[in-house]
Amino acid sequence: MAKPKIIIVGGGFAGLAAAKALRKTPAKVDLIDRTNHHLFQPLLYEVATSVLTPSQIATPIRSILRNHKNTTVILGEVTGVDKDQKCVFFSDADRQNVPIAYDYLVLATGASHSYFGHNEFAEYAPGLKSLADAEAARNKILQAFELAEAEEDPSRHRDLLTFILVGAGPTGVEMAGALAVFVRTTLKSDFRRIDPRSARILLVNMASRVLPSFSESLSKSAKQRLENLGVEVRLGHSVDQIDADGIVVAGERIASKTVIWTAGVAPSPAGKWLNVETDRAGRVRIQKDLTVPGHSEIFVVGDTASLDQNGKPLPGVAQVAIQQGRYAGKLIHNRVVGSPAPGPFSYFDKGTMAVVGKGFAVLQTGKVQLSGFLAWLTWAVVHLQFLATSSLRLSVFLQWVWTYVTGQRGDRLIVNHHGAEYAKAAADATIKPAFAGR
Ligand SMILES: Cc1cc2nc3c(=O)[nH]c(=O)nc-3n(C[C@H](O)[C@H](O)[C@H](O)COP(=O)(O)OP(=O)(O)OC[C@H]3O[C@@H](n4cnc5c(N)ncnc54)[C@H](O)[C@@H]3O)c2cc1C
Numbered sequence: 001m002a003k004p005k006i007i008i009v010g011g012g013f014a015g016l017a018a019a020k021a022l023r024k025t026p027a028k029v030d031l032i033d034r035t036n037h038h039l040f041q042p043l044l045y046e047v048a049t050s051v052l053t054p055s056q057i058a059t060p061i062r063s064i065l066r067n068h069k070n071t072t073v074i075l076g077e078v079t080g081v082d083k084d085q086k087c088v089f090f091s092d093a094d095r096q097n098v099p100i101a102y103d104y105l106v107l108a109t110g111a112s113h114s115y116f117g118h119n120e121f122a123e124y125a126p127g128l129k130s131l132a133d134a135e136a137a138r139n140k141i142l143q144a145f146e147l148a149e150a151e152e153d154p155s156r157h158r159d160l161l162t163f164i165l166v167g168a169g170p171t172g173v174e175m176a177g178a179l180a181v182f183v184r185t186t187l188k189s190d191f192r193r194i195d196p197r198s199a200r201i202l203l204v205n206m207a208s209r210v211l212p213s214f215s216e217s218l219s220k221s222a223k224q225r226l227e228n229l230g231v232e233v234r235l236g237h238s239v240d241q242i243d244a245d246g247i248v249v250a251g252e253r254i255a256s257k258t259v260i261w262t263a264g265v266a267p268s269p270a271g272k273w274l275n276v277e278t279d280r281a282g283r284v285r286i287q288k289d290l291t292v293p294g295h296s297e298i299f300v301v302g303d304t305a306s307l308d309q310n311g312k313p314l315p316g317v318a319q320v321a322i323q324q325g326r327y328a329g330k331l332i333h334n335r336v337v338g339s340p341a342p343g344p345f346s347y348f349d350k351g352t353m354a355v356v357g358k359g360f361a362v363l364q365t366g367k368v369q370l371s372g373f374l375a376w377l378t379w380a381v382v383h384l385q386f387l388a389t390s391s392l393r394l395s396v397f398l399q400w401v402w403t404y405v406t407g408q409r410g411d412r413l414i415v416n417h418h419g420a421e422y423a424k425a426a427a428d429a430t431i432k433p434a435f436a437g438r
Contacts, residue, residue: 003028004336005101007088009078010108011038011061013318014302014325016388018106021329023068025336030100032090034077036060038388039131042318043396045171047134048260049141049178050186050409054131056396059388081105081273083295104297104332107284108325109268111303111316114281116264121242125261128171135415137260141179142414144258145187148194159255161199164247166239167263168205169213170354173222175262176203177357180229185358185407201231202256204249206238206263211354211362213315218362221371225356265316267304274298279306279313288344290328299328307345314347318386323347353379358404 004027008015011033019031037058046052062073076090079097088105089097113127126136141163148160163179165172179201187196203210203226209219210226210233223233234249241248246256271278276292277285283306284292290305292298302321307314314320327345334341351365355376363375370378380400387393399410 004103005030006104006106006332007032007100007102008106008108009033009088010110010302011035011073012041012108012110012302012321014110014321014328015106015108016061016064017322017325018108018299018301018329018332019065019068019071021326022070022333025070025329025333027070027104027332027336029068029071030074031061031065031071032074032076032078032088032100033061034075035130036062036075037131038064040387040392041129042383042386044128044131044134045175045178047131047411048128048137048175049182050138050412051178051403052396052399053411054135056392056399056410057387058131059392064388078109078273081107081298083274083298086297102297104299104335106299106301106325106328106332107268107270107274107304108300108302108321109270109304110321111265111267113261114264114266115261118242121239121261124242124244125166125247125259127261128175129265138411139414139416140258140260141182142412145191145194145196146414147257149191151193154193157194157198158200159246160257161194161196162202162246162254162256162258163199164202164204164254164256164259165262166204166242166247166259167261168203168207168210168233168235169262170211170352172203172205172262173210173226174355175260176201176226176231177229177355177360180226180231181357182409184230186409186412202234202254203231204234204237204239204247206236208236210235213352214354214362214364215369218364218369218371222354222356222362225360225371229357265303270300270304274300281306289331289341290324290345299332301325301328309347315352317352319350320347353382355379 006027006029008018008031022029038061040057043057065071076092078088078090080089087099087101089099115121144160148157165176183196183199210223211219237250239247239249246254267283271284284300286300286305286307290299301324303316353361353363355361359373359376361376361379363370384393
């Protein structure tokens with residue numbers, strides 16, 4: 001009898017967990033991803049702030065699954081699904097909309113940025129979701145210091161050295177804290193015309209507190225810590241405008257060359273491909289066994305899925321994605337080998353953490369709430385443990401110790417992938433007098 005065909009779309013936390021659970025399944029598994037690497041998104045901000053190199057937080061999916069003899073990894077962008085014909089379509093650099101048939105389908109395509117209807121902000125406030133985003137943010141930050149150093153007119157230094165983060169969830173808070181430490185330690189003696197410690201770091205949030213998903217007391221201590229690091233925190237106002245000259249918030253224009261979007265996320269178009277019910281954010285509504293209603297062969301897992309537990313939607317975090325991917329893989333395995341299905345999916349919450357600068361984090365798990373150095377140590381151990389390979393764990397551990405002790409970073413290179421664009425951006429920045437005046 002022909003082996004069943006299983007397609008997993010996405011090699012993130014959920015897709016990889018599903019592939020691992022299917023390792024011994026007598027089936028033909030295809031994992032399709034549009035990138036060739038599994039990315040550890042929780043440490044993207046450390047690439048953006050020069051602590052780690054891109055290769056320390058990403059691993060080729062092919063190498064992670066090299067011992068999975070039943071699994072083929074395909075580099076391609078999935079563009080649609082035909083539920084009736086049971087096939088997905090993917091495109092690569094060579095071919096468009098190639099169909100591949102499946103018996104079981106796992107969609108684990110994650111999420112991207114949401115600008116809450118203001119897609120025009122994207123041009124001026126890039127988000128932080130991929131390795132390319134993190135490198136672009138790092139380039140932008142480092143370039144701002146270079147432009148300021150090259151600028152003879154000191155009145156322009158303040159605008160060039162104003163960094164704005166829009167959104168004070170974990171990503172915004174972690175990024176603001178890391179940036180504050182970066183400018184006040186690593187960079188402090190590297191420049192002659194400017195003092196990097198004078199950089200202004202602004203964290204803007206629509207909600208009335210930072211880290212709204214944490215308890216009030218933890219969010220207070222995170223805010224206090226940010227302020228001690230010199231970060232200006234502006235709460236309770238959404239950003240009205242973002243353009244080449246900076247932002248407008250609560251009617252005030254703040255000039256800045258570097259605005260980074262750390263606010264909302266939007267799910268992948270999996271719901272549109274399947275033409276099924278989604279929640280308000282566009283995530284596919286799934287059942288307790290993680291399948292789509294009416295299609296017991298289609299599983300949707302991770303950030304692109306919506307499932308309520310105890311009356312509340314599960315959050316878009318790595319643990320939910322891993323546990324759902326593992327569950328979907330196990331359920332498919334059991335069906336293929338004829339074993340009884342596991343009970344309904346139930347998420348086990350191991351807690352949430354956010355790091356706020358060097359040696360400080362907040363941690364919340366059940367009734368336990370912790371802030372400070374111990375929480376930071378826990379954060380470091382947990383993050384090391386979840387990196388994809390032992391070589392990454394060792395490399396990141398050594399880099400962290402080195403950075404902690406010496407203040408030196410892993411990667412402060414401005415890597416210019418698009419020479420012409422850089423030259424134009426640099427020229428625009430130099431000839432635009434309006435930028436300085438606002
Ligand atoms: C900056 C940042 C910091 C974060 N910090 C934390 C944290 O500290 N703790 C925590 O628990 N969570 C954190 N998260 C959230 C966590 O990373 C996500 O919840 C998790 O990655 C979701 O896993 P996933 O497998 O659903 O999606 P992803 O990990 O995003 O994987 C989706 C995969 O699908 C691929 N893909 C997407 N569309 C297609 C397509 N059309 N065709 C082919 N492939 C496709 C992508 O290339 C990607 O590899 C953070 C997220 C970000 C962005």
